[in-house]
Amino acid sequence: MSAINLIMIALKALQRNKLRAFLTMLGIIIGVAAVIAMVAIGQGSKESIQSQLSSMGSNMITILPSSNVAGGVRIGGESFQSLTIVDVQAIQRNAEYVSAVSPVASTKGQAIYGALNWPTSLQGVAPSYFDIRKLTILDGVSFSDADVATAAKVCVLGQTVIKNLFPSGESPVGKVIRLGSIPLQVIGTLEAKGQSSFGQDQDDIILTPYTTVQKRILATIYFQSIYASAISEGASEKATNEIIDILRTTHRLRPADENNFQVRTMEELIKTLSSTTSLLTILLTAIAGISLVIGGIGIMNIMYVSVTERTREIGLRMSIGARGIDILLQFLVEAIIISVTGGIIGVILGVTSAKVITLTLGWPTLVSESSIILSFVVCAFTGVFFGYYPAQAASRLDPIEALRYE
Amino acid sequence: MSSNKILELQQIKREFVMGTETVRALKGVSFDVFAGEFVTIMGSSGSGKTTLLNILGCLDKPTSGNYLLDGVNVSNLSRNELARLRNHKIGFVFQAYNLLPRTSALENVELPLFYNPELTVKERRDRALGALQAVKLGDREDHTPSQLSGGQQQRVAIARALVNQPVMILADEATGNLDTRTSYEIMALMQELNQQEGKTIVFVTHEPDIAAFSSRTVMLRDGKVVKDSKNENVRSAKEALAALPPAEDY
Numbered sequence: 001m002s003a004i005n006l007i008m009i010a011l012k013a014l015q016r017n018k019l020r021a022f023l024t025m026l027g028i029i030i031g032v033a034a035v036i037a038m039v040a041i042g043q044g045s046k047e048s049i050q051s052q053l054s055s056m057g058s059n060m061i062t063i064l065p066s067s068n069v070a071g072g073v074r075i076g077g078e079s080f081q082s083l084t085i086v087d088v089q090a091i092q093r094n095a096e097y098v099s100a101v102s103p104v105a106s107t108k109g110q111a112i113y114g115a116l117n118w119p120t121s122l123q124g125v126a127p128s129y130f131d132i133r134k135l136t137i138l139d140g141v142s143f144s145d146a147d148v149a150t151a152a153k154v155c156v157l158g159q160t161v162i163k164n165l166f167p168s169g170e171s172p173v174g175k176v177i178r179l180g181s182i183p184l185q186v187i188g189t190l191e192a193k194g195q196s197s198f199g200q201d202q203d204d205i206i207l208t209p210y211t212t213v214q215k216r217i218l219a220t221i222y223f224q225s226i227y228a229s230a231i232s233e234g235a236s237e238k239a240t241n242e243i244i245d246i247l248r249t250t251h252r253l254r255p256a257d258e259n260n261f262q263v264r265t266m267e268e269l270i271k272t273l274s275s276t277t278s279l280l281t282i283l284l285t286a287i288a289g290i291s292l293v294i295g296g297i298g299i300m301n302i303m304y305v306s307v308t309e310r311t312r313e314i315g316l317r318m319s320i321g322a323r324g325i326d327i328l329l330q331f332l333v334e335a336i337i338i339s340v341t342g343g344i345i346g347v348i349l350g351v352t353s354a355k356v357i358t359l360t361l362g363w364p365t366l367v368s369e370s371s372i373i374l375s376f377v378v379c380a381f382t383g384v385f386f387g388y389y390p391a392q393a394a395s396r397l398d399p400i401e402a403l404r405y406e
Numbered sequence: 407m408s409s410n411k412i413l414e415l416q417q418i419k420r421e422f423v424m425g426t427e428t429v430r431a432l433k434g435v436s437f438d439v440f441a442g443e444f445v446t447i448m449g450s451s452g453s454g455k456t457t458l459l460n461i462l463g464c465l466d467k468p469t470s471g472n473y474l475l476d477g478v479n480v481s482n483l484s485r486n487e488l489a490r491l492r493n494h495k496i497g498f499v500f501q502a503y504n505l506l507p508r509t510s511a512l513e514n515v516e517l518p519l520f521y522n523p524e525l526t527v528k529e530r531r532d533r534a535l536g537a538l539q540a541v542k543l544g545d546r547e548d549h550t551p552s553q554l555s556g557g558q559q560q561r562v563a564i565a566r567a568l569v570n571q572p573v574m575i576l577a578d579e580a581t582g583n584l585d586t587r588t589s590y591e592i593m594a595l596m597q598e599l600n601q602q603e604g605k606t607i608v609f610v611t612h613e614p615d616i617a618a619f620s621s622r623t624v625m626l627r628d629g630k631v632v633k634d635s636k637n638e639n640v641r642s643a644k645e646a647l648a649a650l651p652p653a654e655d656y
Binding site: 008017323 | 460463465466485486489490492493494498500502504506507508509513517518520521522523566570
């Protein structure tokens with residue numbers, strides 16, 4: 001029997017019982033739609049957490065000074081001074097997996113403009129710091145390498161500082177503020193960044209060339225920390241190892257010495273958060289998967305009932321020349337048509353409901369192709385798997401008994 | 407005349423094992439049916455006529471003995487080959503019509519052709535329409551069985567039996583569910599197919615009334631042929647129909 005005949009026979013058989021075919025399909029439709037919508041919610045929240053993380057600079061690497069050993073006594077800690085411009089330049093020159101590096105020389109002080117003042121932190125950085133921390137200039141410009149070279153008295157203000165020094169809403173760009181006794185010209189403002197994930201106000205900040213802080217305020221050659229960016233989130237570990245090697249060389253540490261600096265990445269945080277959201281996705285998918293299996297069992301149930309109910313039809317078909325395999329294929333194709341049609345409708349419904357969820361509840365959703373393909377394959381497989389046994393039962397009927405079945 | 411033999415039964419035996427007992431339904435049945443014959447097989451229940459019908463219809467195989475259908479020895483065939491044989495050489499007509507519900511007359515008639523992969527969609531449709539016209543239901547092709555009377559349903563079933571141009575029509579109590587008038591109508595159609603189209607018909611029945619319309623009667627009792635006689639005065643179903651008192655319902 002040709003494939004076209006087979007499909008026509010199966011379609012006509014389904015047509016005779018449209019309502020039942022549809023109700024059977026409903027199990028699959030709901031199952032597939034649930035899988036797709038659930039996975040979309042899971043993936044969506046994962047994606048949104050990850051994009052929040054990368055807006056913080058998920059490939060960011062922090063280098064801090066650490067303790068030193070002097071005559072068996074460990075001294076210092078985070079306040080220990082070991083990081084210098086030599087380290088920054090060495091990383092810049094030699095590290096393959098690092099795309100940007102900036103020293104940070106920070107101090108606290110009272111920012112003054114006119115009659116207003118505000119205690120804030122002044123951070124001396126290189127221009128690449130803006131890239132590393134994903135800071136955006138809202139107004140005006142950022143400072144340049146030339147400003148760094150000349151220890152220019154320029155600065156970029158965070159929004160909290162602006163709010164407190166320029167409450168009337170006038171543009172601070174071009175104005176001169178003072179930090180202690182040092183006048184600094186405002187050349188730019190930063191876009192608000194809000195709180196960090198540790199509850200710190202990231203907008204309460206004044207950025208200025210690191211040379212300005214080092215030479216004009218602190219009179220030091222050391223940095224509190226160095227920030228760097230790995231070329232990608234995945235390269236964080238390689239970049240970390242590179243930085244450790246480079247700094248051990250520049251600090252002239254012997255193999256037995258412990259590091260007098262520490263290198264930290266955001267990777268741990270990212271791992272924890274993505275494993276949480278992965279778990280969420282798996283959980284949601286499992287629940288939805290169960291409903292898909294129940295849909296499959298629904299198909300099997302209906303097909304079995306249908307085989308019993310259509311015993312005479314099967315007997316008749318056999319008497320007019322259908323072989324066992326023809327009957328088997330007919331019932332199998334019926335089951336597959338039900339599950340595949342249900343799958344297609346389910347995909348459409350799932351994608352639609354994901355969109356509706358985003359529009360009405362505002363939850364981020366992400367419909368992934370893999371979830372569509374997966375649920376479609378699963379439901380086609382469900383059709384074959386759950387349709388096979390009833391089909392086989394039908395094909396093994398004795399035509400004589402089937403014809404006389406009441 | 408052996409080339410004209412449609413059926414050849416040689417010492418057909420059929421035994422069923424029921425638990426520890428062996429039931430011998432057919433105890434050596436032998437007869438031939440020639441092309442163009444209209445044979446009725448008669449017998450009371452338990453005579454083995456259903457078993458014989460199943461063997462004639464290639465639904466069952468004899469325990470021993472040879473059965474040749476159109477020159478092919480059925481005993482040696484597999485299940486699939488039997489199915490093919492049923493499709494090509496036999497047209498079944500059942501007591502309960504066995505039409506597919508909620509399916510048009512045309513599609514019911516087309517059904518056997520779906521299992522014949524050589525036909526195109528158009529050929530299938532044309533042949534089904536032709537068969538419906540042959541049973542005078544050309545104008546009812548869209549009707550479903552529930553929209554047809556019992557006699558009309560049986561005529562659709564006969565059209566279905568004809569559509570594959572079988573060598574033999576095998577009817578199993580085909581008038582059993584019908585009133586006298588409709589039975590005669592069906593028999594008139596059978597006679598017409600037999601006499602004008604030369605169709606070979608094997609008709610299993612237990613009604614002597616119906617057997618009178620055939621050209622030959624094979625009588626079974628206890629699994630054996632007890633009588634095999636030519637019917638010299640074949641009764642015309644058309645005349646019998648005309649002789650019936652007019653139906654009161656009209």
